[in-house]
Amino acid sequence: MDETWQIRRTATDLDRLSETESVFALSNGWVGWRGTLDEGQPYGMPGSYLNGFHERRRQSYPEDGYAFPQESDTVISAPNAALIRLWVAGEPLDLRTGTVRAHERTLDLRAGVVRRHTEWISPAGHGVRVRSTRLVSLPRHAVAAVDYQVEPLDDRPVEIRVCSDVLANEPVPERADDPRAASIVPDPLDAELHRPDGHRGVLVHRTDRSAQRVAVAVTHETDVPTGFTDGDDHTPDRLRTTLEGRLAPGQRLRLTKYAAYECTPVDGGTPDELADLVTAEADAAHRHGFDALLADQRATLDERWRTADVEIDGDPELQQAVRFSVFHLLQAGRVDGDRTIAAKGLTGNGYDGHVLWDTESYVLPVLTYLLPGVARGALRWRHDRLPQARDRAAELRLTGATFPWRTIGGRECSGYWPAGTAALHVNADIADAVLRYVTVTGDQEFLADTGLELLVETARLWAGYGHWSDDGAFHVTGITGPDEYAALVDDNVFTNLMVRRNLRGAADAAGRHPERATALGVDPAEIAGWRAAADAVHLPYDRKRGVHQQAAGFTEQPEWDFAAMTDDDYPLLLHYPYLELYRRQVVKQADLVLAMQRFPGEFTAEEKARNFAYYQARTVRDSSLSAGSQAVLAAELGHLDLAYDLFAEAALHDLADLGDKTGDGLHLAALAGAWTAVVEGFGGLRDDTGVLSFDPRLPARIDRLAFHLRWHGHRLRVTLTRDGARYELPDADPETTVDLRHAGEPVTVTGAAAVTRPLPQVPDPGPEPPSPHGRRPARRA
Numbered sequence: 191m192d193e194t195w196q197i198r199r200t201a202t203d204l205d206r207l208s209e210t211e212s213v214f215a216l217s218n219g220w221v222g223w224r225g226t227l228d229e230g231q232p233y234g235m236p237g238s239y240l241n242g243f244h245e246r247r248r249q250s251y252p253e254d255g256y257a258f259p260q261e262s263d264t265v266i267s268a269p270n271a272a273l274i275r276l277w278v279a280g281e282p283l284d285l286r287t288g289t290v291r292a293h294e295r296t297l298d299l300r301a302g303v304v305r306r307h308t309e310w311i312s313p314a315g316h317g318v319r320v321r322s323t324r325l326v327s328l329p330r331h332a333v334a335a336v337d338y339q340v341e342p343l344d345d346r347p348v349e350i351r352v353c354s355d356v357l358a359n360e361p362v363p364e365r366a367d368d369p370r371a372a373s374i375v376p377d378p379l380d381a382e383l384h385r386p387d388g389h390r391g392v393l394v395h396r397t398d399r400s401a402q403r404v405a406v407a408v409t410h411e412t413d414v415p416t417g418f419t420d421g422d423d424h425t426p427d428r429l430r431t432t433l434e435g436r437l438a439p440g441q442r443l444r445l446t447k448y449a450a451y452e453c454t455p456v457d458g459g460t461p462d463e464l465a466d467l468v469t470a471e472a473d474a475a476h477r478h479g480f481d482a483l484l485a486d487q488r489a490t491l492d493e494r495w496r497t498a499d500v501e502i503d504g505d506p507e508l509q510q511a512v513r514f515s516v517f518h519l520l521q522a523g524r525v526d527g528d529r530t531i532a533a534k535g536l537t538g539n540g541y542d543g544h545v546l547w548d549t550e551s552y553v554l555p556v557l558t559y560l561l562p563g564v565a566r567g568a569l570r571w572r573h574d575r576l577p578q579a580r581d582r583a584a585e586l587r588l589t590g591a592t593f594p595w596r597t598i599g600g601r602e603c604s605g606y607w608p609a610g611t612a613a614l615h616v617n618a619d620i621a622d623a624v625l626r627y628v629t630v631t632g633d634q635e636f637l638a639d640t641g642l643e644l645l646v647e648t649a650r651l652w653a654g655y656g657h658w659s660d661d662g663a664f665h666v667t668g669i670t671g672p673d674e675y676a677a678l679v680d681d682n683v684f685t686n687l688m689v690r691r692n693l694r695g696a697a698d699a700a701g702r703h704p705e706r707a708t709a710l711g712v713d714p715a716e717i718a719g720w721r722a723a724a725d726a727v728h729l730p731y732d733r734k735r736g737v738h739q740q741a742a743g744f745t746e747q748p749e750w751d752f753a754a755m756t757d758d759d760y761p762l763l764l765h766y767p768y769l770e771l772y773r774r775q776v777v778k779q780a781d782l783v784l785a786m787q788r789f790p791g792e793f794t795a796e797e798k799a800r801n802f803a804y805y806q807a808r809t810v811r812d813s814s815l816s817a818g819s820q821a822v823l824a825a826e827l828g829h830l831d832l833a834y835d836l837f838a839e840a841a842l843h844d845l846a847d848l849g850d851k852t853g854d855g856l857h858l859a860a861l862a863g864a865w866t867a868v869v870e871g872f873g874g875l876r877d878d879t880g881v882l883s884f885d886p887r888l889p890a891r892i893d894r895l896a897f898h899l900r901w902h903g904h905r906l907r908v909t910l911t912r913d914g915a916r917y918e919l920p921d922a923d924p925e926t927t928v929d930l931r932h933a934g935e936p937v938t939v940t941g942a943a944a945v946t947r948p949l950p951q952v953p954d955p956g957p958e959p960p961s962p963h964g965r966r967p968a969r970r971a
Contacts, residue, residue: 194510195300197845201293204285208234208853213514213844214297214304215537215856216326219524219564221334221451222536223272225297225304228322228338229283230273234853236360238270239536241529243453244543244598245378246399249605257585257611261399262596262603265532265543266378269358269393269406269427271449272324274338277351279316288312291343299517300495302328302487309343317343318350318437327483328490328521332450332471337480341442351434354447356408358395358427362539373542379404381426383461388422391429392469394461400599403461404453407468409476413444448475494520496898497905498560500868503894505970511841512868515861519556522858525563527570531858532598538855544596544603547616550623552815552859556866558623558630559899565627566636572620573640575600576647583651586611590650593617608677608768612670614655617648618688622788625695629880632902638703642696646710649696649720652689656723664726671741673781674813675762675771679741684785686727687792693724729792737804738797740782750776750808752962760965761812761849777805779813780820787822790876795953799827803959810965814843814851817967818863825871825887828955834889835967837867869897873908874933883931884917886910887952891970904928906939910949918944 199210211234214225224237244263251258276283285293291309298305304324311317319341327333342348358381364374379395382403392407410431412420418435437443450471452464475483498516502509522535533548534540549568558565572593578600579591586592594602595610604610624641627633656666666689671682697720700707707717730739732746739745759765762776771778782805786793793801802823811817821836841864844852851857869875872895874885882901888910896909906928909916919926922941929938933950961967 194506194513195298197297197299197510197514199295201285201290204232206847207232209847210295211235211237212537212852212854212856214295215518215535216302216304216324216334217521217536218326218328218331219522219529219531219536220331221326223324223326223334224538225295226272227285228272228274228306228320228324228336229276230270230355231282231284232286235363235538236267236270237362237539238268238272239265239543240268240404240451240453241524241532241536242598243268243402243404244400245375245397247373247375251605255607258607259602259605261601262373262542262605263400263544263598263601264373264375265539265598266375266397267360267362267539268404268451268453269356269379269395270360271334271356271406271408271447271451272336273355273357274322274336274445274447275353275355276318276320276340278310278312278318279314279349281312281314281316283310283312283318283320285310291317297514299513300488300491301484302491302521303484311343316346316348318348319343323484325483325487326521327475327487329486330471330475330483331524332452332468333448333475333483334451335446335448335475335480335483337444337446339442339444340437342437342439345439347436347438349435350437350443351432352443352445354408354410354431354445356391356393356406356429356449358393379427383465384424384426384429385465386422386424386429389420389431390469390472391422391424391431392465393427393429394465396456401456402453403456403458403464404451405461405464405468406449406451407465407472408447408449409472411446411448411476411480413442415441415443418443446480448472448480450475491520494561497900499898500865501894501896502868502892504892508838508841511838511845512864514845515841515864516560518856518861519553519858519865520561522553523557523561523564523568525567527567527574530568530571533858534855535858538853540851540854541596542603543598545598546596547613547619548815548859550616550619552818552862552866554623555626556862558627559869562627562631562900565623566631566633569620569624569627569636569644570640573644576643580647588651589654590652591617591647592651593620609670609674612668612678614651614669615671615682615685615688617651618685618692621645621648621692621695622688625691626877629877630901634702637699638706642699642703642706643710645692645696645699646707646712649693652693653716653719653723656689658726659728662726663728664723665728671781672784672815673740673777673779675776675778676741676744676781677768677772679744681728681730682741682781683729683738684781684788686729687785687789690724690727691789693720697721697724735804737801738782738793740777740805744775745804748774750774752965755963757964760810762810763812775808777809779811779816780809781805783809783823784819787819787870789878790826791878798823799955802827806959806961808962810962811839814849814857814860815863817843818860818866821863821867822871825867825889826874826885828887828953829958830887830889830952831969832958832967833867833871834891835970837864837871838970839967840864840867868895869899873897873910875899881931882906882928884908884915885933886915886949888912888949901928912949914946914948916944916946
């Protein structure tokens with residue numbers, strides 16, 4: 191079996207339970223199960239999540255202020271239906287006791303399941319072999335299931351007791367040592383209904399402050415030897431189905447649990463109605479059968495992998511890491527527009543389960559090329575929350591719409607306004623995602639129906655927020671850009687370029703759909719104002735140093751003493767006050783470099799080289815967002831060894847837990863950064879001019895690189911070898927054509943024949959630019 195499609199963990203990894211639970215998390219955009227052990231013990235952080243399901247809590251400020259959010263939303267765990275507890279001759283199976291003869295869990299990236307094999311001998315000497323398979327169904331959004339099998343390990347019979355639980359208000363440990371950790375709401379669920387029915391049952395709970403209702407139903411299928419007894423017991427917070435008896439050598443117990451989840455607003459129906467709904471879904475999954483669920487899961491993933499797979503010859507570890515990264519992106523989103531993708535997806539409670547700019551700026555650029563329907567759904571979710579964004583803008587005395595920095599349901603949840611409310615670029619990030627989606631798909635219906643209104647309302651924000659100076663320049667002041675070690679700055683280059691794109695994009699879209707624009711109150715004068723502001727946007731530049739300033743005055747601030755730092759001083763935000771960070775030239779995450787990645791045509795090759803070297807020396811990468819973007823620029827400039835090392839950092843960020851934060855959920859933006867580093871960095875993909883362009887180059891460790899993407903409904907395959915770049919349309923009719931550019935040369939690819947071109951000459955970049963002391967990515971090349 192190809193090990194690059196498998197992620198394995200063994201008993202030696204039991205000291206990294208939280209990390210493994212995140213890595214082995216399964217989801218489908220609706221339901222998420224963390225990769226906890228079937229028995230529930232030991233655990234790092236249990237979690238059973240529904241997209242958007244949360245509780246509300248009061249914000250606390252030592253000194254309150256006008257327009258500070260008074261409440262915040264925090265993701266909470268739904269009742270956990272993944273639990274199957276096992277007692278062996280009266281002793282609970284616990285990998286911390288007895289003798290573990292074998293233990294292996296595998297995340298199968300092709301099948302979309304977690305498989306487990308354990309051989310355990312109890313302290314009293316009774317041995318069992320346990321196998322299980324767990325899935326969260328991609329085609330059936332409400333359904334998750336687990337198949338659990340037990341047999342004696344030797345030639346002696348053994349007494350077995352298996353308890354299949356559904357547990358609400360499961361205790362969740364709290365991490366108080368990191369401000370990025372989630373806020374824990376104890377016992378957030380109030381019981382409304384519990385309905386046991388033999389091997390079936392349902393629980394319905396509600397939240398208090400957020401007024402949401404959640405229901406989970408289970409039904410079981412059992413295959414046990416003669417003589418086993420079964421029973422059930424229940425409380426308002428727990429359903430339990432029990433199987434008990436003796437297993438003789440050669441006999442096997444098999445229990446298959448089918449679970450179904452739904453959540454709704456409390457005013458969306460009655461507890462009984464929701465209970466009936468999930469019961470019907472669980473029963474339907476039961477009738478379909480576990481083997482059929484497995485087959486459906488594999489078929490769904492086979493179809494997705496046709497476009498999403500990235501093939502790397504020469505480095506099996508990174509081949510595995512990229513597939514792992516893409517797998518979690520493929521299972522994070524949904525097409526219905528009712529929910530979007532949080533920064534941690536449904537893999538953990540980090541960042542309180544909030545949606546951040548990560549979605550539009552890192553995740554959607556990838557999904558637009560791989561699963562455009564999911565990107566469309568996420569943007570529809572933003573559009574549906576325009577009323578809240580308009581209300582927030584009015585509260586802030588701004589025009590148009592102001593989308594939240596951190597949110598679950600559309601309300602601003604960030605209590606730290608310098609890095610939250612002031613990070614207005616999130617509005618342009620949403621507009622940028624709209625424009626990219628339309629460019630890649632050609633979906634004019636979406637633009638007229640949904641995208642235009644998002645573009646118009648965000649353009650109105652910038653037109654009202656920015657101001658004109660006496661010299662005729664348009665400035666955006668008092669905001670926070672991507673770099674969170676620099677707050678309340680003026681004319682952040684990334685933000686200002688995004689503002690320009692937002693304003694021009696709104697003007698162009700209004701001209702393309704004039705009737706719809708008129709219905710939104712747009713007139714020619716407003717469009718002219720947007721174009722004038724876009725043309726006059728100020729980009730600060732330090733002529734003395736020959737570099738763009740990340741924000742006005744940045745290059746004139748005091749330098750940070752990197753030579754005095756040790757590994758224990760990072761991340762800096764946990765060891766230094768923001769007052770010190772904000773006033774010095776130290777960069778948390780790619781900012782000016784991100785601007786060059788997103789707007790390659792705005793900078794000359796010489797400017798990119800000087801800018802990259804300057805900011806590489808000051809970027810500490812205390813954020814998982816950095817490495818992928820830095821890899822793209824390093825590859826473009828010819829620093830291929832550095833680009834490869836940065837790519838490896840992005841790809842391994844969670845698999846190797848490089849930031850010690852994987853335990854509370856995966857970093858979906860970093861996972862997206864791995865794909866970006868490959869496709870934009872080594873594939874040289876650019877789409878900023880509306881034309882599909884490639885300027886590929888291969889690092890020394892990669893012998894062959896192949897990837898696919900969708901462009902205007904067609905699947906394009908790109909294969910890079912030392913002999914050249916090959917472009918083909920494997921599914922298209924012979925007369926189908928796609929126009930693209932290869933190293934600046936116009937190329938037309940048809941369904942009839944592939945096109946091959948030699949790889950362009952990689953520029954000589956000179957010496958590698960230094961990184962801050964001790965912060966260069968680990969050498970791999």
